[in-house]
Amino acid sequence: MNQPLISPEQLQQRLLENHSLKSDLVILDASIEFQIPSESEKIKGQMIPGAIRFDYDKDFCNKHTLLPHMFPTEKHFNKRAQEIGINQNSTIVVYDNSGTLASPRAWWMFMAMGHNNVYILDGGLPAWIEAGYATDTDYRTEIQAGNFEGSSQDNYFVNAQQIESYSTSKSANILDARSQARFDSEVPEPREGLRSGHIPNSICLPFAQILDNGKLKPQSELVDIFSTLELTPSQPMFFSCGSGVTACIILLAAKLAGYSGEMGVYDGSWTEWGANEQLPMAVTHK
Numbered sequence: 001m002n003q004p005l006i007s008p009e010q011l012q013q014r015l016l017e018n019h020s021l022k023s024d025l026v027i028l029d030a031s032i033e034f035q036i037p038s039e040s041e042k043i044k045g046q047m048i049p050g051a052i053r054f055d056y057d058k059d060f061c062n063k064h065t066l067l068p069h070m071f072p073t074e075k076h077f078n079k080r081a082q083e084i085g086i087n088q089n090s091t092i093v094v095y096d097n098s099g100t101l102a103s104p105r106a107w108w109m110f111m112a113m114g115h116n117n118v119y120i121l122d123g124g125l126p127a128w129i130e131a132g133y134a135t136d137t138d139y140r141t142e143i144q145a146g147n148f149e150g151s152s153q154d155n156y157f158v159n160a161q162q163i164e165s166y167s168t169s170k171s172a173n174i175l176d177a178r179s180q181a182r183f184d185s186e187v188p189e190p191r192e193g194l195r196s197g198h199i200p201n202s203i204c205l206p207f208a209q210i211l212d213n214g215k216l217k218p219q220s221e222l223v224d225i226f227s228t229l230e231l232t233p234s235q236p237m238f239f240s241c242g243s244g245v246t247a248c249i250i251l252l253a254a255k256l257a258g259y260s261g262e263m264g265v266y267d268g269s270w271t272e273w274g275a276n277e278q279l280p281m282a283v284t285h286k
Contacts, residue, residue: 004107004255005216006119008131011093015050026090028054029139030106031097031125032069036246038179038208043097043125046135052084053139054094054106067268068243069105071157074150077113081148088147095121095128099214104248108265112157113150120252123215157267158238160279166238167201167280173231174202177241177250178270184284190242194274197281199240203229207246210253222257236262243271 006014011027018025029051031042054060060080062070072080086092092110096102103120110118121128129135155162166172176198181187183204185196198204210217210225217225231237237254239247244267251263266273273279 004118004120004252005122006093007122008128008133011048011121011128012131012133014091014093024087024089024091026086026092027051028084028092028094028106029096029125030054030056030094030103032057032102032245036098036101040098040126040214043129045137046097046125046129047137047139048095048121048125048128049134049136050140051095051136052143054084056106056109060109067272069245070267071109071112074113074152077109078148078150081113081150082146083143084146085143086146086148088149090115090117090146090148092118093121094118095124097125099124099126100211100216100252101214101249102245104252105245105265108156108248108251110150112153114153115148115150123213126214155236155262155264157244158264160266160268160272160276163199163238163240163266163273164279166236167199170201172235173237174199174266175205175229175237175239175247175250175254176202176270177205177207177239177246179206179208180204182242182270189270189274191271191274194270195277195281196274197283199273200280200282202240202282203231205229205250207241207249210250216249216253216256219256219258222253226254226257226259233259233261236264238264238266240266240269240273242269244269 094106241247
């Protein structure tokens, strides 16, 4: 797999090389409106020149469920991707307006559709602005329909039944990106009506631990962090969080730390698991 991160300098260079709107480079703004725990202030009203909106909270999502921003059907994803001008040969760069927080999920969604030519802007819009590059106040409007035709990959997004099976049989590493306090049920869940605790046999890796000012920590530090976890390297890795967004940050970190086996995201995450009394729950006893 390609190195998934791209720096503001590298993106600016690509933009200078791709003046034509017929270029294969597509920049997607995957910012989300809702506030991620511990997230810094979002930058409003600015975007990278030529960016197109990629809204997986209200648009590229399954609208037939009460769970937030669930992965859509293959048909819906392809239709919307074509409508925003994405082609089979597009090089996609995703970013968000608060760092590297919302964009890893957008990256993983394209990976889940079999499109590997996709990158994440390391540090997002804040890093772009800090590097001194220009911004626009509107998204690109001149869009020609694309021919994107992705194919859903097995187990890139998994459901509660699969996770329960992995948890019971201890046949996968299940990593939880929520804070240690939420994992240990020391604080109530931010969403009302959810139980406090964690998936049995899961491991806590708070996403905040692998970020530094909105950027992923250096690879050497990520390797060190993962080496402290009680992982079974021969088993697949599945990632959970509150609603399937920050799980993608620690999945990205695992990739950067050198893990190359089977990986997936539990899409419903604690919003689904914590609300379902039928699903087993573990509470840390101290």
